[in-house]
Amino acid sequence: MKKTFIAIAAAATALSFSSCQNPYGPGATNTQRDATTGAIIGGLAGAVIGNQSGRSLEGAAVGAALGGAGGAAVGSTKDKQQNYYR
Structure with missing residues (x-):
């Protein structure tokens, strides 16, 4: 039960860092895609690491906050480079 709750909490945290539209759909920016991916991966990694100390939530x-922020920074740089070379 606890593992299910942790997985749901990690997914909800990751989704809170994404926009309301599908971040992997057409028209999504690199910033949206990378922020969502970073938040998901960061949330999962943070839950695993936090579980070692008994604080997985x-x-x-x-992890989701740091992963989302890092992913958004990377995606923003990609967007700026694409717009520069157009």
């Missing part, structure tokens, strides 16, 4: 939240 906090780890998932911190």
